[in-house]
Amino acid sequence: MKNKYEYWLSALPILSGRKKVRMRSLHQEAEELYRMKPEELQAQLGLTEKEKEALALGQKTPESELEENMEFCIQNGIGLISYWEKEYPKGLKNIYNPPYGLYFKGAFPKASDPAIAVVGARNCSVWGQKTAEQIGFRLAECGVSVISGMAQGIDGAGHLGALQALSKTEAAAGRRNTEPLGRFQEAGKTYGVLGCGIDVCYPASHRRLYEQLVRQGGVISEYPPSTRPRAMLFPQRNRIISGLSDGVIVVEAREKSGALITADFALEQGKEVYAVPGRITDGLSQGTNRLIRQGAGIFLSVEDFLKEMKLFTDFMKSSVKNTKLSLEKSERLVYSCLDLSPKNLDRLLTETMLSIPELMENLESLRKKGCILEVYHNYYIRSEVSDFA
Incomplete structure (x- = not known):
């Protein structure tokens, strides 16, 4: 069960997620890191002096403040999943620098969902x-x-x-x-x-x-x-x-x-x-x-x-x-003449050989179906990679 010490460790600055995970793996609870004695802290391998200072400074945070920080998250609908929980994403477990904790609001991705x-x-x-x-x-x-x-x-x-x-x-x-x-x-x-x-x-x-x-x-x-x-x-x-x-x-x-x-x-x-x-x-x-x-x-x-x-x-x-989109024959013709480069009405009239009313009707129909975009006045492009029935 998460406690205020897990929230404290997750929020601790300077130390990377990788180093937090390594330190936490050597202790039963995050609370042990919070209460670590100065001589034990100095003996920690793999920490720079700056990181040791950050940890020592973090230990000075009053417990009442730790409680307040955790309550702030709970009251504001902010969840926390730490590296040690089963919900922690497998795709992040074995990367070089995994985040120690992931805060979230709303839902959290399920491992079973692609x-x-x-x-x-x-x-x-x-x-x-x-x-x-x-x-x-x-x-x-x-x-x-x-x-x-x-x-x-x-x-x-x-x-x-x-x-x-x-x-x-x-x-x-x-x-x-x-x-x-x-x-x-x-x-x-x-x-x-x-x-x-x-x-x-x-x-x-x-x-x-x-x-x-x-x-x-x-x-x-x-x-x-x-x-x-x-x-x-x-x-x-x-x-x-x-x-x-x-x-x-x-x-x-x-x-x-x-x-x-x-x-x-x-x-x-x-x-x-x-x-x-x-x-x-x-x-x-x-x-x-x-x-x-x-x-x-x-x-x-x-x-x-x-x-x-x-x-x-x-x-x-x-x-x-x-x-898949169902297009009429004339719509397919107009669509086939468009690509990622904007084309104006004159060029489309030449390529499709449709009348102006026919062309405008088909352009409007394609625009409503989301197949094309009018990027500026009377210039059109395809809007997506489309599939047709």
């Missing part, structure tokens, strides 16, 4: 945003949890897509008034891994997304409550994103992108990495295309991806089939 990370550029394109949203939606619709970092751009879009699938499934279940369905028959949840305290919403513009995640999924952080976001904290949280996932999908990334750090962590952890290919002239595709060149899988569709990841089931097959 999970995929969807990550990418903060300053993404409209196409990248819609693609990540659609990938998140379809993964969740197939019962796969979506893990990301709640950042602007691709991360937020992946979360949003999964939340839309979850809301759709919950609404359908409400209409049927049925009991909860079995494994893989409910939409997958989505979890945001933060580079700040669990009670700090960053970026602030994602307040609504943060609240949705707490209600319908969960948020997770290794940093204690009230920790402010700092640049140095975000690269380290990426190892948790990959560790919670069975694989990683990168949607748009520049040559030097935080998403590539997540991909590197995933490879170190023995996870599969896939990338959505893009134009060789697009800066936002340099990172993803390089990943593919280095051996990453090429992401073309959720169905193919799940098959290759051996996560595909009969129910998933049914789910993916149900998401």
Whole structure:
């Protein structure tokens, strides 16, 4: 059973998760570290002088304050899972620097549920945003949890897509008034891994997304409550994103992108990495295309991806089939003329040989079905990797 000393050790600064785990493994309880005598502390092997000072300073925290910190978490719906608990993710157990404790609000990922990370550029394109949203939606619709970092751009879009699938499934279940369905028959949840305290919403513009995640999924952080976001904290949280996932999908990334750090962590952890290919002239595709060149899988569709990841089931097959779009012949014609490069009406009229009213009618129909985007006035692109019935 967790106690105030586990909360204390988890929140202790300076010491890495790896060193906390090693120290705690030599003692029956975290309380023994809190009460360790100065000479015992100095004899601790593997600790720098700075780390010993941090531990000694932490020991001076009054027990009443330890109690208050634990009560703050409990009263604010903040859970803590330490390295020693059975719920601690297996994917993080054996990495070089496992977080000692994981704070969470909302739900916490189940070991039995498949999970995929969807990550990418903060300053993404409209196409990248819609693609990540659609990938998140379809993964969740197939019962796969979506893990990301709640950042602007691709991360937020992946979360949003999964939340839309979850809301759709919950609404359908409400209409049927049925009991909860079995494994893989409910939409997958989505979890945001933060580079700040669990009670700090960053970026602030994602307040609504943060609240949705707490209600319908969960948020997770290794940093204690009230920790402010700092640049140095975000690269380290990426190892948790990959560790919670069975694989990683990168949607748009520049040559030097935080998403590539997540991909590197995933490879170190023995996870599969896939990338959505893009134009060789697009800066936002340099990172993803390089990943593919280095051996990453090429992401073309959720169905193919799940098959290759051996996560595909009969129910998933049914789910993916149900998401296929039914297009009329003229709609297929217009769609076939579009790609990732914006095309204007004049060019589409020439390529399709349709009349202006026919073209406009088909463009509007495709836009409503979510197949295309009008990126600026009368310029259109494909919005996603689509499957057609």
